[in-house]
Amino acid sequence: MPNTSLPSIAILGGTGKEGPGLALRWASVGYTILIGSRRLEKAQATAAGLNSMLNSNTIQAMENGPAARMADICVLTVVQGAHQAALESLKDDLQGKILVDATARVDFRDPRPPAPPSAGRIAQNILGPGVRVVAAFQNAPAHSLKKNLGGSLNTDVLVCADDLPAADQIIQLAQAAGMRAFYAGGLDNAIVVEGLTSILLSLNQRYGVKTASIGITGVEK
């Protein structure tokens, strides 16, 4: 059963690879999860699959707009080509919320690092000051998220935001999902985190693996 003292989370564009993995991890530790999609039937199919994996029926399906309005925290996990249009269509629904932007605008066929502004900065510019934008989870490995539910993952999440209390909430969310998380500066810094995807793809290709990852050291006091 969801723990109603925890914030509820809408995964907007939650029918791809990244969104369902995050949804599973949070649902498995008690968060109320709403899967959002432009099409209700797609959201329903994804939610049904996730509920089946969890042997529950707690994950709900909605269209993106109603999901955004109902949730305390929204996580945007659309593909890069849908990023701007999704934000523009959800601008009204997102007012007053925290919007976590997980978009890394790297084209896998031409994986050069993107130029500023960061996806998070673009989101903030579209949504205006009434939405607290946090950039995070751009590199969370989709294939790992579904493993060891309720346990920990060997993944570090770099959280960028101009709003420190909002960043702290998302650091807590990442930790609840079993990932280490660090505050890595303002929204403009998120362009580096997006670009790390290019580095990881190059490492995977050069070293013949699929598991290259970047970890933070030296911040223990």
Add this chain to the structure above:
Amino acid sequence: MPNTSLPSIAILGGTGKEGPGLALRWASVGYTILIGSRRLEKAQATAAGLNSMLNSNTIQAMENGPAARMADICVLTVVQGAHQAALESLKDDLQGKILVDATARVDFRDPRPPAPPSAGRIAQNILGPGVRVVAAFQNAPAHSLKKNLGGSLNTDVLVCADDLPAADQIIQLAQAAGMRAFYAGGLDNAIVVEGLTSILLSLNQRYGVKTASIGITGVEK
């Protein structure tokens, strides 16, 4: 005594913080090192200090141009404001060489990530196809380089280059200096490595340390 079967290395703009540290590590394992500067007297002062630390007289001092012409591999460690002018003045001297660009164009007073093109790409564009540009050592912590000479450092070097054999030579150089090193893609990817400086500064500030570092995992086969 230098091992003359190893490539000789010119550290251009080698009188700052980063250059002398790299020079020490390479000299201590037998590489012939030339310290270059725009002013011979500055190069001489730095070389004298390093020779004193090594209890030797093997590190030589020259002006940048002659140092570049004499060396097999050149490492550029100028501050960002001097980057373009240094490359333009050394263009002729560098033809036929490998030029390692260690520049991270992050202003510590306004540490936002730089926009593409990367410093390495700028260097390649100025120097032309007769110089093999490799971007590396942008984040090597200057205060650590002088410690544990001849031993290993807990630092990962991301090496970006369009020329793979040149990258492999610099990976060997990094390893000879006691650092792990990885090929991280073409010169355009170096913009991400430059931007990591912004992330590390933010981590240091948020967590009250000076030691934040980024390491690569998951590439062991």
